[in-house]
Structure formats: structure tokens, C-alpha cells
Amino acid sequence: MVCLTIDGKIIYAEEGTTILEAARQHNIHIPTLCYHPRLKPLGYCRMCVVEVEGFDKPVTSCNTPVLQSLSVKTNTPRIKEMRRQILELLLGTHPVDKCLVCEKSSDCDLQECAYSLGVNKGVELQLPSLPVEGSDNPYFIREEEKCILCGRCIRVCQEVQGRFVFDLVGCGLETRVAPFNGGEIVSLKEAGCVFCGQCVDACPVGALTEKERVKKGREWEFTTVTTV
Numbered sequence: 001m002v003c004l005t006i007d008g009k010i011i012y013a014e015e016g017t018t019i020l021e022a023a024r025q026h027n028i029h030i031p032t033l034c035y036h037p038r039l040k041p042l043g044y045c046r047m048c049v050v051e052v053e054g055f056d057k058p059v060t061s062c063n064t065p066v067l068q069s070l071s072v073k074t075n076t077p078r079i080k081e082m083r084r085q086i087l088e089l090l091l092g093t094h095p096v097d098k099c100l101v102c103e104k105s106s107d108c109d110l111q112e113c114a115y116s117l118g119v120n121k122g123v124e125l126q127l128p129s130l131p132v133e134g135s136d137n138p139y140f141i142r143e144e145e146k147c148i149l150c151g152r153c154i155r156v157c158q159e160v161q162g163r164f165v166f167d168l169v170g171c172g173l174e175t176r177v178a179p180f181n182g183g184e185i186v187s188l189k190e191a192g193c194v195f196c197g198q199c200v201d202a203c204p205v206g207a208l209t210e211k212e213r214v215k216k217g218r219e220w221e222f223t224t225v226t227t228v
Contacts, residue, residue: 004070019061019072020048030074031083031113033090034150035062036202039159044151047113049082050074058082084119091122093173094205095145102146104206107219110148128174136187139195140208144176147207153177153199161198165191177207 001012006019006028013022018041023030033045043060050061053071058079061072073079090110099105114120130144154166154177165188167180179191188195200208 002066002068002070004066004068004072006072007074013066015066017066019050019052019059019064019066019070022066023061023072023074028074030061031116032062033109033113033148033204034152036152036156039152039155039202042151042155045148046086047083049079051076051079080117083113084117087114087117087119088121088123090148091119092125093127094122094148096122098146098206102206103209103213104203105219108206109204125173130176134211137189137193137195139197139211140188140200141211141214143207143209144178146205147177148205149175149177150204151177152202152204153208156198156202161194161196163192163194165193166199 002015002017003010003012004022005011006023006026009026009028011022011026013025017025020030020032020035020041030048030050032048034043035041035045035048041060041062043063046060048061049058051058051073052064053073061074087110091114094110099108099111102108105111127145132141132143132145134141149168151168154168157163157165165179166177169176169178169180169185178185179188179193180186181191197210200210
């Protein structure tokens with residue numbers, strides 16, 4: 001076991017545990033977007049940055065292991081400002097005008113981060129027009145303009161399902177996640193999708209939605225049941 005301090009609280013965590021995992025085990029909140037407990041943490045979104053005593057720069061807590069006598073601060077003014085800047089950039093690329101009718105509303109990680117930090121406006125950016133695609137399959141709707149490029153769908157498809165359906169295409173503001181095969185964007189089926197739904201489950205926003213889910217009720221109206 002390793003003894004460390006997070007926000008002045010002395011805690012114990014198993015060696016090899018990340019700062020984020022140790023914090024969550026002790027009910028200390030650190031916001032995340034690209035992190036998912038089933039996936040290898042890579043620190044893409046940088047929402048989970050924290051300050052560590054003795055380190056020159058903030059570190060991503062999702063992939064930084066705990067060390068003996070480490071002193072971590074998760075919510076300093078500097079860290080809050082960094083997170084706000086990240087959110088403002090993300091909201092600048094996100095169609096916030098659609099949030100009121102989004103199926104993911106109230107269960108959206110981006111919405112939750114914006115609420116907790118009080119960010120309600122993004123930077124103004126000139127963005128390309130991206131399609132809403134669902135005609136290539138009977139199961140999912142893909143709204144690319146809602147995608148925040150967290151990479152969860154790419155990684156869960158590869159790491160959990162063992163498929164390689166999605167990839168990052170383009171660069172800069174033109175970057176998008178799309179089904180990819182043979183060097184070009186194709187339909188989900190042509191990319192080898194088996195429609196397992198792992199990507200929909202992992203998506204933190206409303207970029208991927210089950211067609212059967214649309215207009216069937218708000219998130220808080222659903223109940224959890226045992227199924228196959």
C-alpha cells in the first residue's frame with residue numbers, strides 16, 4: 001500500500017493505482033471525459049489534470065500512478081482555469097443549441113463538466129459541416145458534429161471488442177471519427193462493424209445513439225432491468 005495526500009486528506013491506495021482511481025476510491029471528484037474504467041487511460045482530454053508537489057507542470061491523473069508521500073491538489077485556481085479553457089474549446093466545436101433535445105441530456109459527461117465549472121459558452125470557431133448518419137445501418141445514429149474526439153469509441157472497439165471499425169480522420173478542426181477501411185471512409189458494415197453497441201455505451205456525449213432509444217423518454221425516466 002502507498003500513503004499519499006489528496007486535497008489535504010491522507011489516503012492509502014494499492015501500488016500501481018492511478019491518482020484518479022485513488023481519488024475516486026475516497027470520493028474525491030476529478031472530472032474526466034476521455035477516461036473509461038474499461039479502457040487503457042491515455043490522458044487525451046486533459047480534464048483530469050491535477051497539481052502534484054514537486055512536479056513542474058500539472059499531470060493527467062488518469063495515467064499517473066500514485067507514489068509514497070505524494071501530495072496532490074485537484075481543485076486549485078490554476079487547475080480550474082485550465083479545465084475551463086479546455087471546456088471552452090470543446091464547447092466551441094459542439095452544437096450546444098441541440099442540447100435541449102439531445103437524447104444524452106442529463107447523462108452527458110460534457111454537460112456535467114460544464115455545469116460543475118460554470119462554463120456555458122465556447123470559443124467562436126469556423127467549423128466544417130458534418131453529417132448525421134444512420135442510413136447505413138438499422139441500429140445506430142452517428143452525429144459527428146457532437147463528437148468531442150475523446151477516442152472512447154475507437155478504443156473500446158479495439159480493446160474490448162477486438163474490432164478496428166473507427167479511426168481519426170483529417171487534422172485540426174477537420175478531424176473527425178469515422179468508420180475507416182482500406183484508407184477511406186466507409187459504412188459501418190464495410191468497416192467490419194458487428195453492431196455490438198460497445199461504442200454507444202462508451203460515448204460520453206450524444207454522438208452515438210441507438211435508433212430504438214430516440215424519443216422514448218428522458219434519462220431519468222428509465223429503469224435498470226436484468227437482461228441477457
